[in-house]
Amino acid sequence: MNLKSGIAKLSGKSSHWVLHNIFKGGTSFPGKLAMRIDPNILANLAKDYETIIVTGTNGKTMTTALIVNALKEKYGEILTNPSGSNMQQGIVTAFLSHKAKRHGRKLAVLEVDEANVKRVTELLHPKAYVLTNIFRDQMDRYGEIYTTYDKIIDGIKLAPDAVVIANGDASIFSSVELPNKKIFYGFETKADEAQNDFKASVNTDGVLCPRCNHIIHYHAISYANLGDYFCPNCGFKRPNLSYRLKEITERTPNSIKFRIENTEFAIGIGGTYNIYNALAAFSVAREFDVSEAEIANAFAKNKRIFGRQELISYADKEINLILVKNPVGLNEVLSLLNTEKSDYTLATLLNAHHADGIDTSWIWDADYEGLDKSKVKQVLVGGERHHDMGFRLEVAGFDPGTMEVTPDDNTLLTRIKEAPTKKVYILATYTAMLALRSTLYDQKILKNKIN
Template sequence: MTLKSTIAKSAGKVTRYLLTKFTNGGSSLPGKIALSIDKNLLANLAKNYDVIVITGTNGKTLTTTLTTNILSQKYDNIITNRTGSNMKQGIVGAFLNAPRITKNALAVLEVDEGSLKNVVKELQPKLFIHTNIFPDQLDRYGSVDNIYDLLIDAAQEVPDATILANGDLPLFNSRTVSNTQKFFGFDTDIDSNDQTKEEDQCPKCGHSLQYHHYTYANLGDYYCTSCDFKRPQLDYKVTDVSELDVTHSTFQLDGDTYTLHNAGIYNIYNALAAYSAGRFFDVEPAQIKDAFLNNERVFGRQEVIIAYDKKIILNVVKNPVGLNQVLNLVKLEKNPFTLVALLNNRPADGVDLKWLEDTHFESLTDLDIKKSVTGGIAADTMTERLITAGFNPDDIDTSGDLASVIEAIEHAPTTQIHMLATYTAMLEIRKAFIEKGHIK
């Protein structure tokens, strides 16, 4: 390591120490400080690691956590950016947190789609995991095709790396790539009643794709009736889904039964991606089962917070597909509950709020919702969306600021609360709960 890199690494570590000692911590500032001294530091930090890069629109954080848990049974030293700080400075921060390594080291890294090309040459990953691509922050990316371009361009920088991709997404099978590709997906019909099924055109001939079976959005066993385009052969498969409720799911992967303490079809996809990575690295199914059972929920992803004698289930939402999947999860709730919806439109959330028009809050109107609370910068917009969906305006509390939201939660008429929050709103409400001692 060069003198410049050594100084940069030391500066980053000192920054991390000070943040940990005097604040609640910070996962990106140490990396930012270190990179300001040595912009090439990441290559030096990563050179003794095998690296897995996990990217895509939805599911990166849980897939990263599950993959880390699985592969910690194979590698002596493993690091990850578990908090979801997924741009270059956050990735550098993950390495700065690492102890000194001697051998057998692995980095499992969630990477923002827009940051991929800035880091892959330095990371030299062995494996890319592509979870999915859905319309998300189109004011930033432009289109799903543009996002896929980012993924493919990054992979081509590391031609020896393998791509492990969601085979149920037509886009991931639409181009010839130079990297070796393996695919995962659902090889079973789950009788989806999902309302978010999207029309998708064949990338070869432009006709509408058909599905032998379908999970959600445009995912499933697709085929074209006008040409030979169809889903690729799957290397890793969901072969059955036996139980789905609001707290967990039970399913089969390649014939073996697994239980995950996260609910929803979308999280079974995340588990399948992590399982596929484990099998790629020759981890045994029994070890993967243990990793799933011992997994703790990731912050903001079906996170359970106990406050004011209430059970709050917090889910981060950031685009129509992800939010609609969370709504499908909420629909499994059998008890009366309070709905809290926090909407910000900062750059990290997506500034354009038109995406709310493609959400399906209408699907909740038959549930026993005793009260709805809206908050965040765009609370009024959220309230309007609920009213349009058929919610009774008299049962909606437009709280707006954080203090009012917390007061509404404290006085909610139910002990069960489902909270949906965009990314920055999720961070803000968690910070408030931490300061009040409800999150340790």
């Protein structure tokens, strides 16, 4: 390590110690500071690590956490960026804050923003890529889904020896030929579904065949455009799956039980989309020689992640804080709410910063109309774009008499304390979620603040 890299490392580590121990934050600034001194500091910090990059539109943070927990069962401490700070500066901070093992296999599992895959690859030379899904997300940042995938592919092409562990139910991941070894995971098609022949719902993204541009058909769909697809025109179809979900045995808003290959697993978080996250983690763990029993043990111990169905106790209320950022993810959350058996209060917080996506028109593509409104006893609308959110819910059929605008987080918390239900679901965009967590931290309701 040269002098410039040494100074960058020392400066970054020092700033992280101060921010973490005194201010209880600091997930990106130490990395920014170190990179300002040495733009290539990441290459030096990561040179002894086998790195797994997790990327895609939805599920990166949860998939990363599940992979880390599974690998820990066999390899002990794993370097990761658990806060979801997935730009280059956040990844540098993760390395600066990690105490490297003296002995044993050094593994790093990193959530990486889709647009940053190429730059991170240039510095890290990854051993594996994990691809979760590609959906329309923040049009002002990424463009259409094919543009997003091109950004990822530009990175993968720089590491032809890395294995690609991809969601086989997403047709886009089979659309480009790569020299890399590919491992696919997905939902197994049931015997009574194998002869089905139908199209995805109207307005579903990513349903054109990448070979002949005809509309893809399906034997089975899990959600959105994910499923057992085929093209009746040219024969393009889902690849053979190395790892398969066999069965979902139980699901509630806060838990799922399911069988992958020969083992039943349980995770303390709801939603079909989280089964895909678990399936991705299972696939990675098996490729790294972790046993199914060790994976099951890791999943059972998995803790909820900030903003991803994070359970928060406040007054006598049970708050479930859920990050939403695009139509597909939001629709899955709304489906999750439809499994709730108790009455609840619904709060929706909409911001439009760079990290949220400046264009908020995506809320009109979400199926609020399909939400079971009989369980929703009060609606609280907040965030900087609360007027847009309120109008969207009114158009969806919510009674304006049950809706109340909460222009700031303190007002929101007051109204939650007075809510007519014990259960409260808060659906928040990224910066709105961070701001609310900051308020909860300031009021000593949460112990840790994420910056």
